[in-house]
Amino acid sequence: MQVTKYPIEGIVEITPRIFADERGAFLETFSAKVFAEAGITETFVQDNLSVSKKGVLRGLHFQKPPFAQAKLVSVTAGKALDVAVDLRKGSPTYGQHVTCLLDAEKRNLFFIPVGFAHGFVALEEGTVFQYKCSNYYDKASEGGLLWNDPALNINWGIETPLVSEKDEILPVLEGFESPF
Numbered sequence: 001m002q003v004t005k006y007p008i009e010g011i012v013e014i015t016p017r018i019f020a021d022e023r024g025a026f027l028e029t030f031s032a033k034v035f036a037e038a039g040i041t042e043t044f045v046q047d048n049l050s051v052s053k054k055g056v057l058r059g060l061h062f063q064k065p066p067f068a069q070a071k072l073v074s075v076t077a078g079k080a081l082d083v084a085v086d087l088r089k090g091s092p093t094y095g096q097h098v099t100c101l102l103d104a105e106k107r108n109l110f111f112i113p114v115g116f117a118h119g120f121v122a123l124e125e126g127t128v129f130q131y132k133c134s135n136y137y138d139k140a141s142e143g144g145l146l147w148n149d150p151a152l153n154i155n156w157g158i159e160t161p162l163v164s165e166k167d168e169i170l171p172v173l174e175g176f177e178s179p180f
């Protein structure tokens with residue numbers, strides 16, 4: 001397992017060791033012990049899965065405290081560009097983001113702590129996005145930021161993604177009061 005730290009504190013990418021043989025392949029997708037060594041100590045209580053057409057963009061989302069969620073995200077079919085925006089008040093990287101290319105062949109995982117807005121764009125047809133969350137879904141706690149807010153300056157690598165109506169009317173960073 002390879003652990004890669006990112007320039008924003010708390011963000012980690014994990015690339016598991018894949019054991020390939022004549023039958024196919026084997027890998028561990030989660031180990032509380034091994035992941036704790038990489039700094040991921042959250043208890044995950046909900047697993048989610050979404051299937052997206054190529055060009056679908058979901059985000060940027062978070063849940064407000066007390067339902068805030070850390071997320072451990074991965075792709076099990078296809079590819080996705082994953083984005084995490086730092087919304088932690090007082091953070092030296094507030095408003096900045098990191099990206100990670102999630103690839104079903106690499107089976108890499110991306111850890112996003114509480115205090116971030118999260119989103120991704122599916123780069124292949126039928127991209128299966130699977131993730132663990134440290135808190136339960138709570139509709140009333142949902143929040144987000146507009147994916148193409150120029151202040152965020154995110155290069156999604158796509159001009160006209162398919163975005164939900166809910167996500168098209170999310171607020172921009174200017175005037176936004178972070179709940180974190």
Ligand SMILES: Cc1cn([C@H]2C[C@H](O)[C@@H](COP(=O)(O)OP(=O)(O)O[C@H]3O[C@@H](C)C(=O)[C@@H](O)[C@H]3O)O2)c(=O)[nH]c1=O
Nearest residue numbers: 048050058059060061062071118119120136137138164
């Ligand atoms: C997120 C979520 C949605 N739902 C329902 C609500 C709605 O009817 C339907 C689709 O929800 P959404 O449109 O919000 O799904 P989606 O846009 O895929 O939302 C997800 O986006 C990514 C980027 C994240 O980071 C996730 O935390 C989550 O916010 O599924 C649940 O029942 N449980 C959940 O945990």
